[in-house]
Amino acid sequence: MSIRLLIADDHAIVRSGLSMLLNNQPDMDVIGTAADGGEAFDKALELRPDIVLMDLSMPPGENGLSATTRLKEAAPEIDILILTMHDDEEYLFRLLQAGASGYLLKSAPDNDLLNAIRTIHSGAAYLHPSATKSLISEFLQRVHRGEDVERFQVLTDREQEILVLIAKGYANKEIAEKLIVSVKTVESHKAKIMEKLHMKTRPELVRYALKKGLLDFE
Structure with a gap:
């Protein structure tokens, strides 16, 4: 059975390019697209994809962080892979706490995106290497400060x-x-x-x- 995907990005050309790439995979099927977080939320509840590819910044509409938080509360079974142009360290922890299953830079190679989707669909989490470094660095800083890391x-x-x-x-x-x-x-x-x-x-x-x-x- 194909992995059912919903793409949320404010750029039409990005939605088209991703749709073409993913629909060419034998195990993937793009069932819908959205131009902002609000539309992504509505379409995800309607179409029930396996994974939402969620852009982090989608002006002037709802952003990916807000949409992820709302969607995971309404439909926790839907996985969310965050896509972003920038290595937004300040958002990383908030995204993970909101329930995102993965975090990938848009500059990553196509194979990384395909691998991320398949990894998340298998039940595991996926983080871009730079995000993993940030996560480990922050964890070690919390330990050094004597914080209760279990709280994170x-x-x-x-x-x-x-x-x-x-x-x-x-x-x-x-x-x-x-x-x-x-x-x-x-x-x-x-x-x-x-x-x-x-x-x-x-x-x-x-x-x-x-x-x-x-x-x-x-």
């Missing part, structure tokens, strides 16, 4: 929110009602949380939340 974790804000509610004993339906989302969305978030934390049961999640001081019972 792989869970998105919404996943952390759901983890706390799970640990407090709320059922999936109750969490869905509390956050005004569907039960299916909660279940998808829960599956992602367990996958990222390498856990399989609710008690494990509760112990993790307690250990990290995430529970604040009134």
